Every structure is written in structure tokens, then in C-alpha cells.
Amino acid sequence: AxxxxxxxxxxxxxxxxxxxxxxxxxxxxxxxxxxxxxxxxxxxxxxxxxxSRVNFEYAVMSKRKLTWFVEQGYVTGWDDARFPTVRGVVRRGINIAALRSFMYEQGASRAVVNMVWHKFWALNKKEIDNNAKRYMAIGSTDRVTLTITNGPS
CATH class of the missing domain: 3.90.25 (UDP-galactose 4-epimerase; domain 1)
Known part of the structure; x- marks a missing residue:
């Protein structure tokens, strides 16, 4: 034994x-x-x-309980985007730098942290905002040509 x-x-x-x-x-x-x-x-x-542990509202964080979902085949695995695991949130689109920022912000506190998901994803938005390319499109029907004079070059 x-x-x-x-x-x-x-x-x-x-x-x-x-x-x-x-x-x-x-x-x-x-x-x-x-x-x-x-x-x-x-x-x-x-x-x-x-x-302390970090808890997210409306999320099962227990490894034992998450294992049940994997074993029952309700999820594709530990990297399922619905899972509150590192692999899960990375697959869902979290930027590694944002995940690192989140961990540093929590620190090594002994106080239990009850986190809401929108704050977690707000860090991701903040991280990718500076690097995200933005495009705009206009449909070909009913478009109007506009010429600006004396504007910035």
C-alpha cells in the first residue's frame, strides 16, 4: 500500500x-x-x-468535478473552451500575456478571490487592443463617393 x-x-x-x-x-x-x-x-x-484559491462565479473549479465531465464525454477534453482551465481559456482566446497579467494582479493573497468572468476577459481586451488590426467595409450597393478637400494628408 x-x-x-x-x-x-x-x-x-x-x-x-x-x-x-x-x-x-x-x-x-x-x-x-x-x-x-x-x-x-x-x-x-x-x-x-x-x-488562496481563485473562484469564478458560475464556474465549477473542482478538478474532481471537471474530471467527471471529461470522463462522461460531455466535453472534448481539458482544453474544452467551456472549461475554466488554462488550456480551456487559451483555446477560447485568452492572450498568454493577459493571463500572466491576471495572475500577477491576484498576487499571493490569502484572501479568497471571487472573480467575475467579464473582468478576466477585460484584461484580455486591454492586452490585445493595441495590437488588433481594425478593418472597415462598406457594401457595394447604395454607396456614395465622398471627396474630402483641405483635410489631413
Whole structure:
């Protein structure tokens, strides 16, 4: 039998050279246990750094629940554009620089963030706005030729 998660994490992290164990606030009550196990075994102890989860309104964020959708075939995979995963939002059109900006804006806060999607996509718009080419078209029927004189060249 494999050792339980709480026992194996400090061992695996130490063996693999992890310097900082980044964990969500749901593991706060296990951080002391993590450090005690590493100390008792005499292995190098990674630092625990805790941050909060980011929740989006009207979005299932649980990996276990999202896995169910994948396994049932309701979605094409983890990159389905309807999924709140990195691969999903990239496929939906998020610019990587905008995604990075979003992550930096959130920071490593311990306060739970409840985000609305329009703010997330507003960062994307801001990022691509400067580089987006804009075109205009006029239908051939009922068009009028206009000549401007004394205008800017």
C-alpha cells in the first residue's frame, strides 16, 4: 500500500528538491504536520507558502468535478473552451500575456478571490487592443463617393 498523501508530500518534495511547497489555504491545518514529518525523518524541509484559491462565479473549479465531465464525454477534453482551465481559456482566446497579467494582479493573497468572468476577459481586451488590426467595409450597393478637400494628408 502507498503512504497517505499527508505523509508522502514532505518526503517527495524533499527528494525532488522542492524549495517551496505552494499550497492553497485549505491545507493550512496540515502545514505543521508537513514540517513535523520532514523534521522527524531528518530530511530537508521545504518552506510552505500558502495562497488562496481563485473562484469564478458560475464556474465549477473542482478538478474532481471537471474530471467527471471529461470522463462522461460531455466535453472534448481539458482544453474544452467551456472549461475554466488554462488550456480551456487559451483555446477560447485568452492572450498568454493577459493571463500572466491576471495572475500577477491576484498576487499571493490569502484572501479568497471571487472573480467575475467579464473582468478576466477585460484584461484580455486591454492586452490585445493595441495590437488588433481594425478593418472597415462598406457594401457595394447604395454607396456614395465622398471627396474630402483641405483635410489631413
Amino acid at each position: 502507498y503512504p497517505p498523501y499527508d505523509f508522502s508530500c514532505p518526503i517527495v518534495d524533499s527528494i525532488e528538491g522542492v524549495t517551496h511547497a505552494l499550497r492553497t489555504t485549505e491545507y493550512d491545518d496540515r502545514n505543521e504536520q508537513f514540517q513535523r514529518i520532514a523534521k522527524a525523518l531528518g530530511i530537508r524541509r521545504p518552506r510552505n507558502h500558502t495562497f
